[in-house]
Amino acid sequence: MSYADKISALAHMLQNSQPAFAFTGAGMSTESGIPDFRSPGSGLWTKVDPASVSTLTVLKKDPQKFYQFNLPRWQSYRQARPNTGHLALAELERRGLLVGVITQNIDGLHQAAGSRRVWELHGNLRECYCLSCREKDEFDVLAEKVGSGEIPPRCRHCGGILRPAVVLFEDRMSEDYFQAVQVLSGCQLLLLLGSSLKVYPAAALPEKARQVVIINHDPTAWDERAELVFRESIGRVLGDLLVELDRQQR
Structure with a gap:
């Protein structure tokens, strides 16, 4: 499947698979200049x-x-400042296509970009x-x-x-984690963005979703179970997704 075909398929899925959520890891913020944790x-x-x-x-x-x-x-x-990926997720929430964002990040960039419903699994700064x-x-x-x-x-x-x-190593998970477990009940589509999916218990949350789409530069353990896998940058994919959603709705 070509990149354009995958973008078209993702737009269709997002419009027809509700409720949908985004799950973000360190790779979400690398385009804002924040290094990730586990890239080789x-x-x-x-x-x-x-x-x-x-x-x-x-x-x-x-x-x-x-x-x-x-x-x-x-x-x-x-x-750091929000990048185009953060801004795109906030726009998808504004359009009613995302319920909200579940994040492993502590940088607060989702809120800075305008996301209203954010569950911070690992706390905040x-x-x-x-x-x-x-x-x-x-x-x-x-x-x-x-x-x-x-x-x-x-x-x-x-x-x-x-x-x-x-949330430090050895700490109990945040209250947001336990809330995320609950809100993902019935999730039809989960966008997995920039996460290695190696840190538990957060990495088990995708099990609750009916379908997952992955945008990550490196392979993950979930690739074979995903409906779509993108190796491009998150900002590019989500930006192109917004353009395709506008095209499909014309």
Whole structure:
């Protein structure tokens, strides 16, 4: 099947397979300048063992190491801007063709692009909270404390240790994950965008969808079960999809 034929088929599927959702991974944000995690040779976790820098144990036992490694990259994520793929998903939601986006990403770019219904499986970089009293605060409060040398950063309410509202290795999954499990009940079409589908339990969510379409540069374990597989960039495919939807509706 040619690329044009696949775009046409995807447009038809999206209009006739409701409810539909998007599921996004790190590859969704590479076009915004954020590196992914597991691409061979270039992914962050192919160079650094996440167990040595991004676990709850490291946060508690060696907060200096934890923040020295993680805070600069998290701050860079917060400077990124939505790409054409993020904007296209927001437009598909606006048109009523997507219920919303389920994402493994913590960068907030779906919301910045205008997506209204977003389930953040691995947390976010908008908030932090205290390990003792669980009081929430803005992520900037944590970042400012670490930047001024207060490591670990302390809660202004009880003096406990502040931590980011991201799901670390060893953490329980976010509440959004459990909500996503529920909202995917009855899902007719799931667009799998930029995910290696290797990180569990999130990688099991496609099991709930009747049909899946994959847009990812590298092969995944789901390719053989997908209705369509695209190896092109997410921005290109979703941009062309919007053009084809407009053509079919004329």
